[in-house]
Amino acid sequence: MQRTEGDRQRRQNLADISTGHAPRLLPWTTDGGKPCLLSTDDEGGYVSRLADQMEDVQLGMGTEVLKHALEVLSDPKAAPGELRYAGTRLAECLKDALRVAESRGMRLPVSDSEEGTESPTPDAEASS
Incomplete structure (x- = not known):
């Protein structure tokens, strides 16, 4: 018997509640x-x-890509291909960093006064 996505989500919600x-x-x-x-x-x-190790690697790669992109951007003779490559890698690293931030933010303890209020942070996956 095939389970639908809705079935999986309901099972997950029940597991989380339990x-x-x-x-x-x-x-x-x-x-x-x-x-x-x-x-x-x-x-x-x-x-x-x-997952913790993967997040550390992703954030470290973001630091390295940023260093490289700053070098390329500071070079007035940089070729369009180099600029495009740097921009593409920066976008990938930003997407990873936003996902790490969202994941870590979801794990922060919620105070009693914040319960029931919606987070103002936009969903990082909505733009993908």
Whole structure:
């Protein structure tokens, strides 16, 4: 029997309610570009540690790409291809950094006064 996406989501919601934890947004997506979520109890399991390491790599790559892009942008003789390449890599790194920020923001504790209010942060996946 094939499960629909709605069935999967309902099962996930029930699992989250039973554990008391919201799912963690992982730093990768499915082949179709859909977000991957991990239902975890924050005890630092294997997949959670792997996601932490991947986020660190993504942020480190962003730093390196930024350094390179600043060099290219400061060169008045930079070729259009170099500029396009730097811009494309910067956009990729920004997308990764926004996903890391969203994931980490979702894991911050919510105070009693903030419960029930919607987050003003736009969904990073909405623009992809």
